Amino acid sequence: MTNSGPIIEAQDLRKRYGDRVAIDGVSIAVNAGEIVGLLGPNGAGKTTTLSMLSGVIAPDSGRVLIAGHDLAASPRRARMSLGLVPQSLALYPTLTALENLLFFGRMQGLSSRDALNRARGLLEEVGLSDRGDDLVGEFSGGMKRRLNLACGMLHFPAAIMLDEPTVGVDPQSRGRIFAVIESAADSGGAILYSTHYMEEAERLCNRIVLIDHGKIVAQGTDTELIALAGTEPRLEIVTKKALPRGWSNGIAGVSEITWEVLDEFAAALTLATLDQVPDVIRRAGEIGDEVVEFRVHRPNLQDAFLKLTGHALRDAL
């Protein structure tokens, strides 16, 4: 069956757990060769969305199409076109890397020979060709992440869903992972990439969907989304004591940004000019006992998310 539309298409997905609304009307479309980032903080609904899109859990309402196949009506066909890279390391630690790949490849319908050939190819792609016969339990976190990615891409799926595939990995592994993903996209795969790292989304994705509290708050290219946050420089400060609301009153050209930081006494402001930084640091030190850390930067997706939702993408700076 030839599908000219989106490879991954979610239509108004909704999911509730008791009284809590987990997903509230999410609609996403990913075309062939496209990498779409699903960006949001922890608990925003990214994993739930991917679980519904991959058929792991059923939505209360809405529809999912994978390569044109309705996941509810034709689950087998839809799943044959689907590759999931879950957030958890979905690997058997007491099996070797090759054994993991062979098992999942065969479960995806590959013959023994095809699974073996494909597994060796992918081990090469993710930089584990010399570790194929080693037990996964002996791998580093980054190696496991790379193998986890390979397991989801064994059967050349048209739709690839990755749920924070770079959590806790080293830069080298991250680079490998990005390369494999980009290669898959170049080969025509439609990739939905869930992350709460804005840098990854900016680096990798053609389009970004910002999600928070189960709802899509905005979507577009990174440039389009950053533009939503304005152009003034941002100052983020971490102090020993909490800074009360209005602590910067009196300093010209400064406006406080309200946000939520869970573990640290942090504050953020927009600055008219960088000349105001010393005065702001001095005031923060006086009121907050001591400035532990500060950072000045240009607006980014974090700022856009902060502006749109009132809280940070990550729990901490």
Added chain:
Amino acid sequence: MLRAVWLTIGKEFLLIRRDRVGLFMLIVAPIAVIAAAGFSLAKVYGGLTASRGGYTVAVVDEDHGAVARAILDAIGREPGLAVIRSDNRAEAEDIVRRRKLAVVGIVIPKATTDAIEHGERARLILYTDPVKYLQTIKIELTIADLCRQVTAGAADRARKQAVEQSRGLQDQIDRARASAQHARDEASRLAGDTASSRTALAARLHEQVETALNNARDRIKAALGAELDRIQRKLDADAATRQAKLDELKDYLNRLEAAHAQFENWFAQLKGLAGSHAADIPPPPSIPNLPADLDLGALNAGPVGELRDARRNLLSALTTQPINIDLPEVPAIPKIPAVDIPHMPVIDSSLSIPGTLGYTEVDLNGNEIGAVGGFNAFDLQVPGFAVTFLLIGMLMGVSLALIDEHDWGTLERLRSASAPLWTTLTGKLLARFVVGFIQMIVLFAAGWALFGISLGRAPAALMMPAAAIAFAGSAFGLIVAGAGRTRDAVLPVGAIVIMTMAAIGGCWWPIDFEPAWMQQLALALPTTWAMRAFNDLMIRHLAASSALVPSAVNFGFGIIYTIFGVAIARRRFG
């Protein structure tokens, strides 16, 4: 979908092969625990593993008599007992209760032998340690049996003496009876001999009389014969003389007759010649003819024939005639009356001396194995701990493995890969069932090789309850996996449930140790039915058919567990 199940089974076997801790828990750990439990409890259950000197008893001999020696000898022969000789009661009590060197102290009080020999009651005094309850019971049973043996031995000796005396008296009576009978027999023989002698005497008399008569007859015959012969000869001579005369007379007559014929002829011729004058011739004088019936021989026949007849008559008169000699009857010897000596009743031990009631166990081959039998403790421990570790294996292999798969995310990945949850569950259960079944076989084989367990009359039949409990156990693991939220929750809860099931189900001790209500409760547990089947086959040596019902019940449990387990697992992992 079958392909997914098959691949899952293969993956499970690979995981099991790599899981060294799991393999240890499957085989090595059970054998270690079985060995520890089996050797520890061997004394309680007895049997092959209860070695000599298994229990120590302290003995105080105040009696120094035959009974004491018998008791000490009996204790010495008892393979499960070792003896510490103690000088006095206080020391024996100290050995048992303070120093704990012996389980029981046995005092053989003074005059015990006298009491027993005089038919009076005697008692041993035991010092026990209440903490060592089971051992004490075991030893008390042994001592009770030894006391019974000693008492029975004394009774047997008394009975034997009585029986011997009874037999001696009986022998004397038998001899007297035999003598009387002999006398009777002799008298009968004498009477018989007398009758025989009388008959013989009559015969002899008859013979002698007949001989004498015959002799007389012969002499008379001879004399008579001689005289008759003489007369005969005389007569014969006279007859011959007469015969000669007669012959001359006869010759004369014959010539006379011939002359008569010639005269006739001559006269005839004369008449012819006289022609006409013939008539004038006067007739000649007539000569008479000889009478036609003249028999001159008869003239000589008379006296000789008479004599011949007389001889015949006389000899005939002398012919032997039967002689009857009637001897007077010999007066009969009166019969000796039968001596009616009553049989001396043989002294019956059960009547004459009260016997000792004891008992002995008969093993499954019909052999007596003594008063305190037992069985190889490993016959109970091997299947018991095999079942326990089978369930533990299922807890780890099914419950924890499912939770691990869920936590690792592999379950999620599999579900996104066209492998429904049921294929994973089925593959996992089948793999674990096979592993559990093999585990049971390996443990039984190890038990047989290492601990000498009995495999019953039909070893192959053991596979039936083994398969049934493996199925029920694997399905039960599914329920535990579905019920527990996390690995940390499953481990303690699962362990408690398994330990409870094993304990109540009789895996660790005979279920008959438990109160009745608990035994009833145990019927709801698959462990109970598994152990029932194993005990029937291995310890009771029943036929293979005895395992049918328990195995069927456990397969039933397995089906119920599977239905509930799948429902719970679908809610938990679906």
